[in-house]
Structure formats: structure tokens, C-alpha cells
Amino acid sequence: MGKHVAIAFLLIFLVFFLPFLWGESTVVTAPDPPAEAVDAAPPPPDDTQKTKHDASTAITVLTGGQPQQMDLETYLIGVVRAEMPASFELEALKAQAVAARTYTLHKISNGGSANHPDADACDNITCCQAFKSYEEAASDWGGDAQVFEEKIRQAVTETDGECILYEGQPVLAVFHSSSAGVTQDAAAVWSGSLPYLQSVETPENADTVPNYYSTASFSASELKNKLQNALPEADLTGSPSNWFTNIQQQPNGTVTAVSVGGVTVSGVKLRGILELRSACFTISFAGDTVTFSVTGYGHGVGMSQYGANALAAGGMGYQDILSWYYTGTTVGQP
Numbered sequence: 474m475g476k477h478v479a480i481a482f483l484l485i486f487l488v489f490f491l492p493f494l495w496g497e498s499t500v501v502t503a504p505d506p507p508a509e510a511v512d513a514a515p516p517p518p519d520d521t522q523k524t525k526h527d528a529s530t531a532i533t534v535l536t537g538g539q540p541q542q543m544d545l546e547t548y549l550i551g552v553v554r555a556e557m558p559a560s561f562e563l564e565a566l567k568a569q570a571v572a573a574r575t576y577t578l579h580k581i582s583n584g585g586s587a588n589h590p591d592a593d594a595c596d597n598i599t600c601c602q603a604f605k606s607y608e609e610a611a612s613d614w615g616g617d618a619q620v621f622e623e624k625i626r627q628a629v630t631e632t633d634g635e636c637i638l639y640e641g642q643p644v645l646a647v648f649h650s651s652s653a654g655v656t657q658d659a660a661a662v663w664s665g666s667l668p669y670l671q672s673v674e675t676p677e678n679a680d681t682v683p684n685y686y687s688t689a690s691f692s693a694s695e696l697k698n699k700l701q702n703a704l705p706e707a708d709l710t711g712s713p714s715n716w717f718t719n720i721q722q723q724p725n726g727t728v729t730a731v732s733v734g735g736v737t738v739s740g741v742k743l744r745g746i747l748e749l750r751s752a753c754f755t756i757s758f759a760g761d762t763v764t765f766s767v768t769g770y771g772h773g774v775g776m777s778q779y780g781a782n783a784l785a786a787g788g789m790g791y792q793d794i795l796s797w798y799y800t801g802t803t804v805g806q807p
Contacts, residue, residue: 526634526806527574532581535595536604548594549573549629554610555596555603556648557778559621562785565778566628568794571804572776573602575636575646578807582643632791636807637799639669643807644799649771650778651675651682653725653753656798657773661729662741662752671800675780676787682769682779687750690764696747700733703746707734714758726768727753741772775799 527546534541534548549570557569580586580601581593588600596604611618636643645667649656652675660666679685691699693713700707700716709716719732728740740752751769758764771777776798784794792804 525630527629528633532577532593533591534604535589535592535597537596540592545574545577546629546633548577548604550626551604551606552577552602553625553628554607554622555605559610559614559617559625561778561782563624563628564785564789564791564794565782566625567632567791568776568781568785569648569778570628570632571635571637571791571795572646572648574632574634575643576602576648578636579643579645634806635804637669637795637802638805638807639799639802641807644669644802646799647772647775648778648798649773649775651677651685651769651771652773652777652780653727653751653768655723655725656775656777656780657727659774661723661727662772662774669799669802670774673798673800675777675798676783677777677779681783684750684770685768687767687770688764689747689749689767690762691747693761693763696763699746704733704736704738707736709734712758713763717756720756725753726755727751727773 525546527549528544530545531542532545532548534543552573553566553570556573557566559566561569577594585593586595586600588597589595595601607622611622614621637646638644647659647670654675655672656675658666658672659670661672677685696713697709700709707716716734717731719730719737720728721730722728722740728743730737730739731743732738733743738746740754743749744752744754747765749765750767751771751773753768753773754765756763756765776795781794781798784797785791789797795804796802
């Protein structure tokens with residue numbers, strides 16, 4: 474038994490005291506140094522925080538006879554969809570967006586329309602501007618709907634808040650489809666002149682404008698009824714070739730005045746009576762038929778849309794296009 478006790482003491486000695494005799498000690502691993510701080514990359518700019526003039530402007534629009542609340546951006550997209558072919562150059566579409574915005578704000582600032590006192594704008598082109606929803610436009614665009622919609626939205630958003638200004642104020646930014654070589658001075662079409670609505674050259678022609686030339690033919694009896702309803706004092710006896718006298722025309726063919734059965738009317742008024750595409754026309758007679766040969770489409774004042782597209786195709790930017798058609802104006806925030 475004494476032998477066993479001796480062995481036990483020897484084992485205890487080896488386990489507890491031998492490491493100290495060899496000089497070993499417990500190794501403590503130092504903690505890793507803290508990671509060096511790294512600055513986080515700045516967040517990308519948030520476009521939603523930018524000032525969006527159109528999106529923050531609320532208006533009431535009479536569409537389909539019903540008032541609708543919408544922001545100006547939504548309204549302008551609907552106007553550009555309806556007023557200009559989406560296949561046009563982007564710079565032409567931008568010019569259209571700025572013209573539509575300017576026309577709207579000018580009208581609102583001048584008291585709106587008596588036709589809809591409870592709405593800022595409407596979708597009737599004889600009063601305000603045409604307007605189309607995406608669904609209406611897409612049914613016409615077919616497979617190009619998505620591309621065209623993005624293009625129109627780009628034209629509106631990239632000109633956000635911009636207007637055509639004369640002496641710092643939005644102008645009466647009227648526009649039309651196409652003219653015969655020159656646009657019209659406002660005084661030749663309406664009651665008064667405006668310094669920024671002067672006659673200027675415009676580059677569209679039959680090669681770039683569908684239906685640039687058109688005709689409207691009437692039988693003698695049909696024409697007589699239309700004219701007598703509008704001009705009851707006119708003497709429309711005898712041959713139709715004798716009804717139209719003293720025709721006054723501009724060099725480009727636009728009729729400024731004509732005597733109809735002894736009653737002098739403007740070319741614009743006769744255009745309206747007969748629903749001609751423009752007041753640039755000539756009259757011919759063949760048997761019982763009277764034919765009006767017409768050039769261009771619209772009242773001819775302000776920006777020509779097809780002319781704007783031709784200028785854009787030639788490399789002109791939208792601001793220069795607008796300065797071309799609206800004399801003495803600038804483009805900027807009102």
C-alpha cells in the first residue's frame with residue numbers, strides 16, 4: 474500500500490508543478506483591434522425631393538363634361554398626347570409641352586373661360602386644348618404605345634414649369650397644325666395684334682405634312698344653304714361663280730377678305746362657315762360644283778406644329794423653336 478501512495482503523490486506533482494518548473498505560462502490571445510471606421514457612401518439624390526412645379530400645381534379640368542381634379546403635369550401629358558403626333562421629334566414635343574403649359578397658365582391668370590367658370594381648363598378644342606387619357610391614346614398608338622407614352626412624359630417632365638415669356642409673363646401661346654410658308658399675324662385672324670404673335674416663315678411643305686393640300690367640294694344648292702344660314706343678307710341669285718367677288722389674298726394665298734353675295738367677310742369666317750382646313754384657299758367652278766382648294770390646316774397663328782417638327786429634325790432645340798414662332802419671347806420660369 475505504501476508503494477501505491479508514493480505513485481499517487483508523483484502523479485499529482487507532475488500534473489500541478491511540472492509546468493512551473495519548465496517556465497511555461499498560460500498564453501492569452503489579445504483581442505483583434507477594432508475595425509477602422511469607413512465612411513458610408515452618400516445616398517443617391519432623391520429626385521422626388523426636387524421642386525416639381527407642374528406636379529405641385531392643382532387644377533380642375535372639365536373632361537367628358539365632368540370636372541376632374543388633377544395636377545398640371547397630368548393635364549399637360551394628356552394635352553400633348555392629343556395635340557401633337559407622338560412620332561414627332563422629341564424637341565418638337567418639348568416645344569408643344571411648353572406651349573400647352575404657357576397657354577393654360579395664361580388663360581388661368583386672365584380669369585379662365587366663361588364657358589366653364591368652375592374649371593380651369595376643358596377638353597374642347599374650340600375653347601381650350603384637346604386632352605386624351607392614356608387608354609384613348611394607346612388605342613391609336615397600338616404596339617408603339619409604351620414608347621410613345623414615355624416620350625411624351627419625357628417632353629413634359631424635362632420642361633417642368635417652363636413657359637414662353639414676354640416681358641416676364643406667360644403669353645397667349647396659340648398653335649396650329651401647318652401653314653403655307655408663313656404663319657399669320659394675330660391681327661389678320663382675330664381682332665387685335667400681339668407683339669409676340671407676328672407672321673414668321675415656317676418650313677413645312679407637302680413632303681412633310683399629310684393632307685397639306687386638301688379640297689372641299691359642294692353642289693350649288695348645298696353651298697347656297699350653308700351660306701344663307703350664316704349670311705342671310707347675302708344675295709345668292711344666279712350662278713355661284715358670281716357669288717364670290719373682291720377676293721383679297723396674302724402672297725402665300727391666305728384669303729384676308731372676300732365679298733359673298735355682296736357681304737364682305739374675312740377668310741377666317743368663310744373658312745368656319747364651310748369648315749375648311751384653313752383660310753388659305755382658292756375657288757373653282759365646274760358645272761354645278763364649287764371646289765375650294767386648301768393649303769395647310771388651322772388658324773395659322775403662333776407655332777406651326779409640323780413646322781416645329783421640321784425645325785427639330787434639322788437640329789433646332791425646343792427653346793429656339795419657341796423663340797422662332799413667338800417673336801421677342803424667352804423661355805423660363807414665370
